[in-house]
Amino acid sequence: MKPGATLGGLCLATTAYSVLQSLVVPALGVFQDELNATPSATAWLLTAFLLSASISTPVLGRLGDIYGKRRILIAALTAMSLGALTSALASDLPVMVAGRVVQGLGGAVFPLCFALVREHLPAPGRPRAFVIISTVMSVGGAAGTITAGPILSLLSSRWLFLIPAMVSALAIIPVILLLPPGERAPLNTRIDWYGAALLATWLGLLLLAISRFGSPGWHWPLIGATILAPVWWRGQRRADQPLVDLRTLALPTVRATNAATLLLGFGMFGSWMVIPLLVAEKFDAGPTVVGLVMVPTAVGNLLIMRVYRRLTARQGPRAALAAGIAIAGLAYLALAVGHQTLAQVCLGILVMGAGIGLAFAAVGALVVEAVPSEQTGVSAAVNTVMRTVGGSLGTAVGGSVLTWSPGESSYTTVLLLYAAALAGALCCAIRVPRPVTVYGGPAEARTGTA
Structure with a gap:
């Protein structure tokens, strides 16, 4: 498989995630008015995405190491597309937020793309590939921010989800066709689901506390994260096959x-x-x-x-x-x-x-x-x-x-x-x-x- 074709598939996958990540941000006020929601409730369109992406990324990264990074990248892109479609069709805020949670599974796209560069590209071409993927991530994010206004003016707010849904679905095609299948880990390799659940819990609590900083009760999630993080750390040190x-x-x-x-x-x-x-x-x-x-x-x-x-x-x-x-x-x-x-x-x-x-x-x-x-x-x-x-x-x-x-x-x-x-x-x-x-x-x- 030609390195250029592999890199092209990874860049399209990165574009799908970067656009999805930024396209919704300028339209929070619009969703607030359309759904008759409060500013704090509408903010969950960002918070839910952030929590989901942060919690799922290490788990999906480890699954990629075990079952193949190409396979997990396809799964992440599929989740992004389905989640964006769910938000586009939502008639109320809770359903739209649920779609954002599913979209957050795409948080693993960027690190998986970097790992696939290491796995499939020759050493002399890796530095160039790293900077190209990073640039695509930045340019895609900027493009999402800039085009949100024209999309809202010419179409409707739901196209802010429909467009990323289509781009994510299209990105699956070159990943399947252009990326060679990677090697799977030995059959006796397993994922530490207990460690994954603990990591998801304390990391989610930490980010929730940060996002609610200064509001009433923000310290309770922080206390929970402070208690659970050392428990997770000790468990990872003792585990035969730790998550991290x-x-x-x-x-x-x-x-x-x-x-x-x-x-x-x-x-x-x-x-x-x-x-x-x-x-x-x-x-x-x-x-x-x-x-x-x-x-x-x-x-x-x-x-x-x-x-x-x-x-x-x-x-x-x-x-x-x-x-x-x-x-x-x-x-x-x-x-x-x-x-x-x-x-x-x-x-x-x-x-x-x-x-x-x-x-x-x-x-x-x-x-x-x-x-x-x-x-x-x-x-x-x-x-x-x-x-x-x-x-x-x-x-x-x-x-x-x-x-x-x-x-x-x-x-x-x-x-x-x-x-x-x-x-x-x-x-x-x-x-x-x-x-x-x-x-x-x-x-x-x-x-x-x-």
Whole structure:
């Protein structure tokens, strides 16, 4: 099978998920009016998707390692299509939210695509494939945000689900035709369902507490997560076939990269909430203008692709991760002190997009290349969850600062907080051992032992 055909199938699958992830966000107010719901109830269209994606991603990643990543990728795309169709046909909010829960199973698409790159593409072509998939993820997300307005104007809100449903269904075809079937794990390999249930419970409680931060009773889910997380950790250490091999997570490269991803997600996702609010409030911009202002994020990703390929070829993904974090951090600092004009904001977003694109392409490469091939799915999935948790924290903290201290100065404070988070991420990136990429050998030879 030609590498280009394999990569093309993975890119279409990534496009389906990235569009689905972002297309609904600008239309929350519309759904609130159509379904006669409260803002807090409508927010569950996002919360349910986030919880489902975060909980299911590690489990589906592990299932991919056992039963074949191609097979699980097809299942995830099918769930996305059926879930989107359910939401499109829903006549009330609970059914629409239920559809979003099913759509969340698509959260495994991105890490599975990275793991399939490691599995099927030759070593020299992997860095290029990693950055292309990351760029497609960013451009697809931006396209979803931008096209939501025209879709609402020309069609109806239900097409925000119908279009992703069709794209997800179409993405299944090239995955089946173009991706070669992978090897299955030995017959005696099994999944730790007890560990999966515990992980889903405490991680769901943690994200629920973060999403409800500051509201009455938000601390109860946090207490539950604090109690259950150590129980899960001890169970994984004792299990013969754990859901997540903690020894793999303790490898120096994986450990440092996951820590950097958590802090990088804090700044990245948080800024995607704060910057649109800043543009809307300061420049009295509507949804279409706000969406267009965020386009430079995707442009920055596209422009940085060639730089990533050259940098990783010479110095490896560790250097790309550090450089990307530093660029994004400087962009946040520039935005914090200079956001008086739309031109300044757009320039800052352009630089930020380039830095984040560079960093996240390196993150995926570092993780999947550092672990044994039979653990790439679950390891990439855990890294994705770290990004989601970091993003949830960044959004919650940024929203709280803007609520407690309204005014333009609060935006400066939040952007400085995100810059500080990226400074911490840079410290973690520097801790990644080098060399970290020697294709074809055991993980320990590349990363050192835990």
